[in-house]
Every structure is written in C-alpha cells, then in structure tokens.
Amino acid sequence: MPELPEVEIVRQSLNKKINQKKVIKVIVRNRNLRFKLPINFETFLKGRKIIEVKRFSKYLIFCFSNDKYCLLHLGMSGTVHVITDNQRNLLTNTSFYNSPTLPIKHNHVEIIFKNLRVIYNDPRRFGFFQIINDSLSLKKKFANLGPEPFQTEFNYKYIISFLKGKNKNIKNFLLDQNFVSGIGNIYANEILFHCKLDPNKKADSLKKDDYKKIILNSRKVLSKAIKNGGSTIKDFKNTSGKRGRFQKNFKVYERKGQLCKRLNCKGIIQKKEISNRSTFFCNICQI
DNA sequence: AAGAGGCCCTGATAGC
DNA sequence: TGCTATCAGGGCCTCT
Structure with missing residues (x-):
C-alpha cells in the first residue's frame, strides 16, 4: 500500500530525525524479507553517517558519506518507526503493549543511532533492503524505471x-x-x-x-x-x-x-x- | 517481445 | 467457538 506519497511522507520525517546521525548498531531479527538481507548488512551500516534520506519512486534511499547507499522498499505492509530512547524507556516501564506507535510483532530490523532508533516493521515481509556501493550502481538500479509523474520527462x-x-x-x-x-x-x-x-x-x-x-x-x-x-x-x-x-x-x-x-x-x-x-x-x- | 499469470507472506474477515 | 477460504497487492519471475 505504500505508494509514492506514503514513501515521501516517511522520507520527510526520517530526514528530519536521522540526518547527519551515525549508525551505532544494527539489530536484525529476521533476515527473510522479500529478498534475504545480505550477510554484510550490519557491518556495512555500522559506523556510517547518514547525509540525507532521499526517495525515488517507492524506494527510500539512505545516503551515507563516501558514496554509499542503502535502499528500502516497504513492499505492501512495511512501516518505519523512529523512537527515542526516552520514549522507549517509558514504554518498557509502563504499557509497552498498549503503545499506539510501536508494533510488537514483526520488528525485523532496528538501526540504532545516538538517543534514537529506526525500526522496520513488516508483517507480510514483502519489503526489502538493498546495499548499494556507489552512485553508478544506484543509477543502474533505477535505470529501467519510468519517470515519476512530477518529472518533465513524463510528457x-x-x-x-x-x-x-x-x-x-x-x-x-x-x-x-x-x-x-x-x-x-x-x-x-x-x-x-x-x-x-x-x-x-x-x-x-x-x-x-x-x-x-x-x-x-x-x-x-x-x-x-x-x-x-x-x-x-x-x-x-x-x-x-x-x-x-x-x-x-x-x-x-x-x-x-x-x-x-x-x-x-x-x-x-x-x-x-x-x-x-x-x-x-x-x-x-x-x- | 509483450503480456498474462503465479508467487512470496500474514492478518483480517467472511462463511459454515 | 473454531476451522477453512478468500482477499489485500509490489515487484520479480516464468511461460506462452
């Protein structure tokens, strides 16, 4: 269900919250998403700094320094949650199970930054992450996709x-x-x-x-x-x-x-x- | 080569 | 109450 507008909403809020932040730790609970999470996923992300969160079509693009990227496609049921350490402490201390914001099941991936974490939740597991090693590969990845409606190429x-x-x-x-x-x-x-x-x-x-x-x-x-x-x-x-x-x-x-x-x-x-x-x-x- | 259809998956809901 | 069937759909793959 996430189509371009939903992915854009996620991009905007992510960009506000994690821009210029460094990945401290990555927790993977289930590698079996639409495509199996690569073996080096955690080590690839660890220590890298987010310089921007972009989007093309229905793909989120986490841009890191040194021309490195990580794509996230939400599939049909993927959601991204950002939760601060404070919110998290409150949840565990009080009513975690009544939390209106954070699901309990299917939190497959957690990317941890200083004071906050990004949680990827996806019941149907149709979503996926992909590591991209340089801007040329990134370009190639999107080469076969048509323009977005907003682009002048769509004429x-x-x-x-x-x-x-x-x-x-x-x-x-x-x-x-x-x-x-x-x-x-x-x-x-x-x-x-x-x-x-x-x-x-x-x-x-x-x-x-x-x-x-x-x-x-x-x-x-x-x-x-x-x-x-x-x-x-x-x-x-x-x-x-x-x-x-x-x-x-x-x-x-x-x-x-x-x-x-x-x-x-x-x-x-x-x-x-x-x-x-x-x-x-x-x-x-x-x- | 284009187009149709199957598959991956879980949760909600309908029907018995 | 509890079982089974059906539906939801993005992208990739196979078959014709």
Whole structure:
C-alpha cells in the first residue's frame, strides 16, 4: 500500500530525525524479507553517517558519506518507526503493549543511532533492503524505471512513444513502473476517476487530451496525497505513528456500490478485477 | 517481445 | 467457538 506519497511522507520525517546521525548498531531479527538481507548488512551500516534520506519512486534511499547507499522498499505492509530512547524507556516501564506507535510483532530490523532508533516493521515481509556501493550502481538500479509523474520527462511525447504498438489497458500502464513510477493500485484508480477514463480502455486508443489529463491528474492526486500525509487504509503510518488523511479524499477506491462523488453524477461505483487487481470506477462518468 | 499469470507472506474477515 | 477460504497487492519471475 505504500505508494509514492506514503514513501515521501516517511522520507520527510526520517530526514528530519536521522540526518547527519551515525549508525551505532544494527539489530536484525529476521533476515527473510522479500529478498534475504545480505550477510554484510550490519557491518556495512555500522559506523556510517547518514547525509540525507532521499526517495525515488517507492524506494527510500539512505545516503551515507563516501558514496554509499542503502535502499528500502516497504513492499505492501512495511512501516518505519523512529523512537527515542526516552520514549522507549517509558514504554518498557509502563504499557509497552498498549503503545499506539510501536508494533510488537514483526520488528525485523532496528538501526540504532545516538538517543534514537529506526525500526522496520513488516508483517507480510514483502519489503526489502538493498546495499548499494556507489552512485553508478544506484543509477543502474533505477535505470529501467519510468519517470515519476512530477518529472518533465513524463510528457505527451514520452507517453505516445512508450505506448506505440502496445496493447494494454490504461490502468495496467499506470501500474507499470517501467512506464511511470510511483503509482500503485489505489492511486491508479483515483487518477483515472479524475481523468473520467474507463480503466479498461486500451491505452493507445486514447486521445491527446486524455494523455494530458493523465499527466495533470497524476501530479494533482499524488501531490494532494502528500499534502494530506498519505493514505492510511489499514496500517500505513508516518515514523511517529501518525495516520494519513488522504483516504478521506478517495472518490472510488473501496467505494463499491456507493454513489459517485462527482457533482450531478448519478453513477454507482463499480468493482471489477483487471489483471488480478481490484479496480474501482464510476459506471457513468468514466466512459 | 509483450503480456498474462503465479508467487512470496500474514492478518483480517467472511462463511459454515 | 473454531476451522477453512478468500482477499489485500509490489515487484520479480516464468511461460506462452
């Protein structure tokens, strides 16, 4: 569920809390994430200083001095928690189990800094860490990913040339990270609603105006989601345990059977499987 | 080569 | 109450 906006929220709060801090210790409780945590993970991080926390697409990038990097992808259920030593002492002394911020189970990785620690929690273990040894490898890692919606490279010309000769529906393309990166199932649904487009429509049959709407609305929806602290469906929280608010703005996602929110539209939101992903759309205005 | 489908995993929920 | 089935979905992999 963490898509670009949620990852950005995590990045922002992490960058405030751990920038310029040095890793003192790393605790790994479970190496079996989506990809097995490398054997040298702990020694690679230990002693290194964070100089910035960046993001590309749905990847967090911990940047260290000397051109070293560590990627973190949150998969579907990954959350990052930052907790100070003081908060931690209070928790253990009083009601650890009633803590609103820190989960008890599935805290697989802890990265410990002076006075605080970063805890990676992930029930489904679809998330992963990756060590990157120089900026060239970092570039390579992202080479096959498409631009983010915000980038100028995501423009009409690019879309036309990418879609040429391909035969998929538009929703699949929005989910295709090689076409445009950062959009997941929730935001793909929302973006297509704002474009008034049928998710099942073949992408190369769309009009010039539709492509422009897609560019505009993917930027609009994602930036509004970021402004609202991301979306919390079930378990997304920022590093302080605060929930997102953008789910209140959803027009179609998880609204099956409900009335379309567009002014004067009498449509009913439909739910349909498109390539194994639940897809929500209005049966009147999205045609 | 493009596209479809399977797989990894756990927790919540529905149905019996 | 307790069992089983189903669903959620990001990215990588395999098969056609």
